[in-house]
Amino acid sequence: TNTVVVSDARDAVSYPCGRRQLQELLLPFVRVAALLRHHLFGGSLPEIQAPRQEFVRLVYYLELVTDGMEWSAWSAARALPAGAAAAARCWARELGAAAARGQLVVRRILRGLHADWAAPALLALPRDYDRLFTYYHERVCLQCGAVPKEASVCLLCGTLVCLKQNCCRQHQVAEAVRHAMECGGGTGIFLVVTSTYIIVIRGRRACLWGSLYLDDYDEEDRDLKRGKPLYLSQDRLELLQAQWLAHRFDHTKRTWVWHRDSL
Structure with a gap:
């Protein structure tokens, strides 16, 4: 990668307001572009020792700027x-004209500007299991309009599915398997409301992951037979989310079974 010439007084340099805003607006795109280059063409990502250096390092990594220069001469416009x-001026004029005409699409674009980026995360769950059970109890499936016997919640999007039921089967594929394909590209994580257990679907296989809700003694209550209050285990939730984000289910679980499209 190219060497960036940075002066020792870099922390004392202050950008004009417009240039600083330009850099902040470009940074999310530059981050994604750098990751794409890294995964497509290999090579190590640049080492960034301070947040102030991130934009400059990534711009040189992407070869948008090739000449080294002093920090005082640096500008995001380069x-x-x-x-x-x-x-940009032409695009802004066209956008302003469309906004003046009251076009709905333009309003949506303007509302979406300056959106905060966040890492993917599973569905936010309540601490008390009673709240979760009460919310989904007697709730009907949007596909068949009936109350599922084994109501299961997709932890990726919050959709309620009929687990292991024929009512929502299409082309010999049960609803949970089909939803895993549509929502998670073949990976589905479902919380079975009537048992507290997590079912993970990976392609043509599935497994019981365990429960996210434990009692005061950190014990599971499968099928809610003991009737004790259950509370969300933050450690288990973080573990489940980490395995999902890192695609590690295949390496951490050994109890996979062939679901035969019946879930």
């Missing part, structure tokens, strides 16, 4: 191609 300013 990462833009020739003609970018004119193109």
